[in-house]
Amino acid sequence: MPVLIIPILLIGCFFGVLVFISTIVILGCGFFLVYRHPEKYRKKLNAYLVNLSVVFLSVFTIVALMEVYLHLAFPAFLEPEKSVAGDLSDYRFHKNITEKSFAKAPGAFRILGLGDSFAVNDYCLQKNYLNFLAVTLRTGGFEHAEVVNAGVPGTGPGYYWHILEKYGGAWKPDLVLVGFFVGNDFEEMEFTFLRGPFIREPRDPFRRWAGYLQFSNLWVYKAIKSQWTLISERRQKAREKEETGGAPEGLFSRRTHLQVEKSRMWIFEKSRRPELDSLWQKNAALLLKLKEWCAQRKAPLVVVILPDEFQVDGNLRQEIFQTYHLTGDKVDLAYPNRLVGDYCRRHGILCLDLLPSFQEQGEARTLYKLRDTHWNEAGNRLAGELIFDFLAQHHLILPN
Numbered sequence: 001m002p003v004l005i006i007p008i009l010l011i012g013c014f015f016g017v018l019v020f021i022s023t024i025v026i027l028g029c030g031f032f033l034v035y036r037h038p039e040k041y042r043k044k045l046n047a048y049l050v051n052l053s054v055v056f057l058s059v060f061t062i063v064a065l066m067e068v069y070l071h072l073a074f075p076a077f078l079e080p081e082k083s084v085a086g087d088l089s090d091y092r093f094h095k096n097i098t099e100k101s102f103a104k105a106p107g108a109f110r111i112l113g114l115g116d117s118f119a120v121n122d123y124c125l126q127k128n129y130l131n132f133l134a135v136t137l138r139t140g141g142f143e144h145a146e147v148v149n150a151g152v153p154g155t156g157p158g159y160y161w162h163i164l165e166k167y168g169g170a171w172k173p174d175l176v177l178v179g180f181f182v183g184n185d186f187e188e189m190e191f192t193f194l195r196g197p198f199i200r201e202p203r204d205p206f207r208r209w210a211g212y213l214q215f216s217n218l219w220v221y222k223a224i225k226s227q228w229t230l231i232s233e234r235r236q237k238a239r240e241k242e243e244t245g246g247a248p249e250g251l252f253s254r255r256t257h258l259q260v261e262k263s264r265m266w267i268f269e270k271s272r273r274p275e276l277d278s279l280w281q282k283n284a285a286l287l288l289k290l291k292e293w294c295a296q297r298k299a300p301l302v303v304v305i306l307p308d309e310f311q312v313d314g315n316l317r318q319e320i321f322q323t324y325h326l327t328g329d330k331v332d333l334a335y336p337n338r339l340v341g342d343y344c345r346r347h348g349i350l351c352l353d354l355l356p357s358f359q360e361q362g363e364a365r366t367l368y369k370l371r372d373t374h375w376n377e378a379g380n381r382l383a384g385e386l387i388f389d390f391l392a393q394h395h396l397i398l399p400n
Contacts, residue, residue, distance in 0.1 A: 004049040011056040015215045026052065063220055067212075070219040101148050102170045109145045109398050112171050114160040115179030116188075118306055119151025121374045129375070132384025140388065142397050148173070156188020157286050164293055175300050175396055177387070178290060182336050182355075183264045183308035183373070186276065189283035250371025257371040258323055261310050265320065268310070268331040276336065284343050291349050300396050303344055304387060305337050307355040309373050312362040352390045354383055 005027065012023030030048050033041045104110055113119055113130045122128050134147040148171055150163055160178055168176075211217035236253040250257065266272050287303065294301040309316060311333045321328060337353050344351035358367060358379070367379035375383065391397050 004053045008049070008053050008056050011060050014060070014213065023056075063215070063218070066220045067218050070223065097148075097150060102167075104172050105146075107144055109142070109174045110172060111145065111147045111175045111177055112164075112168070112173035113147055113149050113151060113177045113179070114163060115151040115306075116155050116181055116185070117151070117153035118181055118374060119149055119179055120153050122377070122380065123149055123151070127377045127380055129380040129383035129387070132381045133387050136384055136388040137397070140392070145397055151179070156185045156190075157283075157290075158189050158191035161286055161289055162191045164290060168293065168297075173297075173299050174398065175302065175391070176290070176294050178301065178303050179306050180303055180340060181306045181308070182267065182311070182340075183306075186267055186279055186283075186336065189286055248370055251369065252371045252373075254371060257373070258320055260373060261308075261316065262320055262324055264308055265310055265331070267336045268333055270330060270332055270335075273332075273335065276339070280339055280343070287344065287349060288347060291347065300350060302350045302352060302387075302391070302396070303340070304383075305340055305351065305353040305355065306383070307337070307358050309368045311355055312358045312367060314363075350394065350396075352387065354386055357382065357386055 008023060008027065009020070012020040030041075030045060030052075034045050111133070113133075119128065119130060123131060128149070130147050130149045130151070134145075137145040137147070150167070150171070152159060152163070157178070157180065164176065215221050233253055233256055236255055237249060240253050240255070241247065241249060252260065267276050291301050310320070317328070320326065334355060337355050341351050341353050343349075361367060361382055365378055367375055367382065369376045
């Protein structure tokens with residue numbers, strides 16, 4: 001039954017390159033045996049192909065049923081707090097935004113803060129930079145000013161634009177503050193749909209459904225991979241803690257933390273500057289959409305460039321250079337910031353780059369959490385104060 005070879009190969013291709021190659025090897029072994037010993041194996045070939053196709057189709061069917069279940073059922077073990085999957089879109093599971101946030105008191109000057117996890121990290125503890133900005137505004141004599149935190153973890157500028165376009169009119173901001181995180185926002189300019197920290201999909205229906213033709217894009221695969229990642233990370237942290245004699249534990253293991261920072265480091269590499277330029281030129285016009293929306297409502301737009309830990313922490317840089325056998329002369333720490341800042345200036349967008357101040361302050365004190373990539377309380381406080389100074393210097397906060 002040679003006709004069975006086609007679905008076997010298609011299913012093998014669906015599960016990825018390694019499975020496809022393994023499938024070819026398995027089929028090749030069967031045909032090789034028939035070629036070398038036709039009398040012995042020719043009659044067994046059909047049964048061999050039938051059994052192989054049954055196995056492949058059974059696995060494919062099980063995966064398909066599990067995928068349908070995840071899309072339809074949303075069981076409890078896939079909720080966001082389990083860090084696997086869950087509908088995080090439009091603040092459904094976020095505490096920083098409620099229906100009450102849309103109510104604006106008469107005479108209030110409202111600042112709308114858009115951003116990713118930097119805008120949400122430690123927000124409930126009142127230790128986020130938007131918390132400190134609000135406090136500094138009150139103590140600075142701007143009691144009528146309020147800050148609405150519209151940050152969503154795991155998002156980028158494409159999602160910020162979606163939030164502003166969808167909810168901005170209801171919030172009625174007098175100023176829009178956009179946090180652009182250098183570490184990954186260059187790669188997250190597209191608006192993606194979040195199904196939890198590990199499941200991200202394009203909003204375009206055709207691209208989303210076309211992606212399901214590959215196993216690596218299925219929720220089943222991503223859920224399994226995320227669980228394996230979490231288990232592996234716990235074990236790695238336990239090993240490192242034992243090796244270091246109970247040293248303080250960060251969010252990530254040392255190995256994972258270095259891998260995360262190394263994966264982001266490409267934007268600073270001089271050899272990959274053309275790649276970054278091309279990516280930025282492709283997506284930078286998104287900032288003009290934000291600007292136009294704000295201009296139509298006479299609300300100033302301020303883009304705040306948030307530095308990556310790699311740019312600020314010299315000890316971390318040296319550790320990465322030593323671990324991956326790299327040298328400092330191959331990177332330009334400020335180039336991505338200049339790219340964004342120059343674009344904003346050319347198009348009349350107010351821009352605050354936090355990098356110089358963070359590099360200066362970072363020499364004397366720690367501004368990032370231990371193996372976390374986010375700011376600690378000192379870093380958040382510094383960012384809030386710098387933003388306040390910028391707003392005050394540019395007379396962007398209206399008096400009472």
